[in-house]
Amino acid sequence: MTCQTSSAPRTIAFIGAGNMASAIFGGMIEAGYPASHIIATARSRETLDALEQRYGVNTTHDNADAVSRADVVVLGVKPQMMHDVCQALTPAVQAKKPLIVSVAAGITCESLERWLGGDLAVIRCMPNTPSLVGVGASGLFATPQVTDEQRALMDDMLTAVGIVEWVEEEGLLEAVTGVSGSGPAYFFLFIESLEAAGIELGLSAETARRLAIQTARGAAEMAFTSEHEPAELRRRVCSPNGTTERAVNSFENDDLRDIVARAAKASSVRAAEMARELDQ
Numbered sequence: 001m002t003c004q005t006s007s008a009p010r011t012i013a014f015i016g017a018g019n020m021a022s023a024i025f026g027g028m029i030e031a032g033y034p035a036s037h038i039i040a041t042a043r044s045r046e047t048l049d050a051l052e053q054r055y056g057v058n059t060t061h062d063n064a065d066a067v068s069r070a071d072v073v074v075l076g077v078k079p080q081m082m083h084d085v086c087q088a089l090t091p092a093v094q095a096k097k098p099l100i101v102s103v104a105a106g107i108t109c110e111s112l113e114r115w116l117g118g119d120l121a122v123i124r125c126m127p128n129t130p131s132l133v134g135v136g137a138s139g140l141f142a143t144p145q146v147t148d149e150q151r152a153l154m155d156d157m158l159t160a161v162g163i164v165e166w167v168e169e170e171g172l173l174e175a176v177t178g179v180s181g182s183g184p185a186y187f188f189l190f191i192e193s194l195e196a197a198g199i200e201l202g203l204s205a206e207t208a209r210r211l212a213i214q215t216a217r218g219a220a221e222m223a224f225t226s227e228h229e230p231a232e233l234r235r236r237v238c239s240p241n242g243t244t245e246r247a248v249n250s251f252e253n254d255d256l257r258d259i260v261a262r263a264a265k266a267s268s269v270r271a272a273e274m275a276r277e278l279d280q
């Protein structure tokens, strides 16, 4: 993977290289992006040492220095820290005018551009942590200042770690947050629940976990590769008057669809709420 639109790979600074940012650049490096063109920043020396060791990326505590060397700046700090981090970066950002990318839930492009001094190309991204294993899902929105070349660069970066969906309205990123940004946690919770059910039914903890994880993996792989829609794949597991039909009826009677819809909505409502709370 080269992530380039001219001859040399771009230098990308990840400001706040925690779980999400490192999942992205870890996946990019795995796909062939040169670690020498990635700069990661964090507060603690422990985090930076671990990133250097694991990925071979450049690291620094100095966010402004990282920005001054970057073509693309990916903001990966917690939403609550974003305002202060951006304000401290304004001189470096205005001197260099890199493409600004934020992965923070909730924070709008308008807030980011204002906090960073204005007149910037901004892409807002809602990725997810399976990017680390190349199976991420990212929703992206670009402001009008973003050039086709910058869009293509970002598309390349994230396609290396999963699928990419561009949305034409920024507000739709809240829906993306509710479905795929938070989504891995829903599936982990389902795996945890199925594992617990297996233990309750008499399996050892190890066997229950192995079966639950492999079943989730197999179902996702089938849904991903099959020509049939998920509902049809489900029907094919349900023999008439068989065991699965009984279990699926139990889910339907307990309103699983409604439970899932309410959870996804709660996530997206929280994203909108955070945008209001954190705009200053």
Ligand SMILES: NC(=O)C1=CN([C@@H]2O[C@H](COP(=O)(O)OP(=O)(O)OC[C@H]3O[C@@H](n4cnc5c(N)ncnc54)[C@H](OP(=O)(O)O)[C@@H]3O)[C@@H](O)[C@H]2O)C=CC1
Residues within 6 Å of the ligand: 015, 016, 017, 018, 019, 020, 021, 041, 042, 043, 044, 045, 047, 063, 076, 077, 078, 079, 081, 085, 103, 104, 105, 126, 127, 128, 129, 181, 182
């Ligand atoms: N986790 C997820 O599944 C997803 C997260 N996101 C978004 O990603 C962002 C980060 O979340 P996540 O990765 O989970 O959080 P983490 O806490 O894992 O990462 C945040 C990182 O920011 C670093 N940091 C904090 N303050 C500064 C600073 N002033 N300068 C430089 N680095 C700093 C921390 O450093 P240190 O390690 O030294 O404390 C830490 O490494 C959030 O905005 C979240 O909304 C989006 C989609 C999915």
Ligand SMILES: O=C(O)[C@@H]1CCC=N1
Residues within 6 Å of the ligand: 105, 177, 181, 182
């Ligand atoms: O929980 C959060 O706020 C972040 C954004 C989406 C996933 N994790």
